[in-house]
Amino acid sequence: MSAEAIPTTSRELRLVSRPADRLTQENFELVEVPTPTPGDGEVLVRNEWMFLGSVYRDLMNEETALPIPNYEIGKTPWCTTVGTVVVSHNEELPVGTFVLHYEGWREWAVVSPGFGVKKLDRSLLPGAEYYLANGPTAWRGIVEMAGAGEGDIVFVSGATGAVGTLAGQIAKARGAKLVIGSTGSKEKVDFLLNEAGFDAAFDYHDGPVLDQLRALAPDGITVCFDNVGGDQFEAAVEHAQPGARFALCGALSGQIGGTDGDHPRLALMRAIAKQLTFRGFATFDTEEQLAAWNQQFSTWLKEDKISFAHTVVKGGVPFAAEAFIGLLDKKYAGTVVLQLND
Ligand SMILES: NC(=O)c1ccc[n+]([C@@H]2O[C@H](COP(=O)([O-])OP(=O)(O)OC[C@H]3O[C@@H](n4cnc5c(N)ncnc54)[C@H](OP(=O)(O)O)[C@@H]3O)[C@@H](O)[C@H]2O)c1
The missing domain is CATH 3.90.180.10 (Medium-chain alcohol dehydrogenases, catalytic domain)
Incomplete structure (x- = not known):
């Protein structure tokens, strides 16, 4: 220019x-x-x-x-x-370098x-905005924290968010048997099913989360990617199969609106008896993590395994x-x- x-x-x-x-x-x-x-x-x-x-x-x-x-x-x-x-x-x-940086709102x-500042390979993805996907966070939770893959039954809370939409799809691309998402409206349930590749989804206003999980995954869940906390976390613990793994990504129900959603009650004896694993994580994307994700994202987009x-x-x-x-x-x-x- x-x-x-x-x-x-x-x-x-x-x-x-x-x-x-x-x-x-x-x-x-x-x-x-x-x-x-x-x-x-x-x-x-x-x-x-x-x-x-x-x-x-x-x-x-x-x-x-x-x-x-x-x-x-x-x-x-x-x-x-x-x-x-x-x-x-x-x-x-x-001049001409395409970069990701943090000097936004301007x-x-x-x-x-x-x-x-991270240099990006602009030729990899279909549009500049694709480089803002929260893939490294979703990958870290699904793959490195929960080890989700072949045969898993995965519950993603806050599934229509930036991280949730990708977490569900990464689990699916890695062979999960069933991926369920929670969200807050009928339109967003449709969005999860039609645009974000989820197998099943429910509106958390439609009844207790535990009842909805029981209906959609009668055998229980093996992985929970939690963005919400509160009663969604509590229901996931209750409905977890023995040995289930929890990736704790966010606590939306406590972060917005001043509710106490980031202080869910943990049914401790259930968690102990079922030998559940809880792993909280915070992702600080390095240039290498970002490059690895963008490469994977590009491959899966071309293979139609992710959107x-x-x-x-x-x-x-x-x-x-x-x-x-x-x-x-x-x-x-x-x-x-x-x-x-x-
Ligand atoms: N651990 C890490 O490294 C890391 C990195 C990035 C983000 N995070 C965290 O991950 C979480 C998700 O981030 P994101 O960027 O994906 O979110 P986002 O895109 O901002 O998600 C927005 C959606 O969250 C849902 N939501 C808002 N308040 C809610 C509530 N009280 N209960 C249930 N759902 C609610 C709403 O959808 P509905 O209409 O469905 O309610 C809303 O449209 C956040 O907690 C964020 O802080 C963690």
Whole structure:
């Protein structure tokens, strides 16, 4: 891109106050700033897509239990973003390099190697937004924590989220016998069955989770990939076969809306008697993990073993706050990606 094509000003969104409970547009400010200029060793990236996930709501709180930095007031928050280097003062990242980085919620970003920037092979996947798939997290839970594969009966809670849609499909691609997902509406049940490759799905509003699991998997489950916690976790423990493995990924029912879903009751004697395994995990994607996942994702997409179930949101940075509030209101399904420069 020629220097003339780089605008002198560009837009970004700042977090100006911490949400009391419900996040509103007033917690953000849209600002027009001089497009940043890269210094020595830095590069200028034209951002293309950013990822939207519930986890960012946690980061808006004063304190968080997450092992990643929370957001500072008055600043543009970080988030997972992809874009292309258009000005380079660093030979490791020449002009044209496609990168994943964390300077999102803005149209243009200055980044430097060593601050979480990862080079990507743009030819591998069908579109730039595919590189925002939460595959490394889903893979880690399904494969490395739960060891799910041939013959398993897998329950994924929070299945229509960015991680859940992939966790179920990875289990399926590895030979799981039955993959069941939970979600919050009839439309999303259909989405899981028709677009995300699940064998069965239920709406957790339709009755006790335990009853729904019993109906769909009469023999019990052998793997649980838990994104939700609360009563979904409790039901999964109750309905687990002896030796079942739990990958503990998230606690959505405690993260959004201030419920105590991240403090489920563990039926301890059941867990002991059934010799259940619980493994919590936190994924910090390295360039190698990301490259390995993208390679696997590419292969499975070509073999039709997986789909990228996602929602594209347009409107760019001016629409980012509304889009994120929409995500918290459970409007979207699959990985939610916001286009930043179209
Ligand atoms: N361990 C790690 O390394 C790691 C990495 C990334 C993310 N995570 C965690 O994994 C979890 C899933 O993340 P994600 O990005 O996939 O989520 P996401 O895409 O933001 O999921 C959004 C969906 O979650 C569901 N949800 C929201 N509140 C819920 C509640 N109280 N009970 C049940 N479902 C609820 C809603 O769907 P419905 O309409 O179906 O309710 C909503 O549409 C989060 O807890 C996140 O923090 C962990």
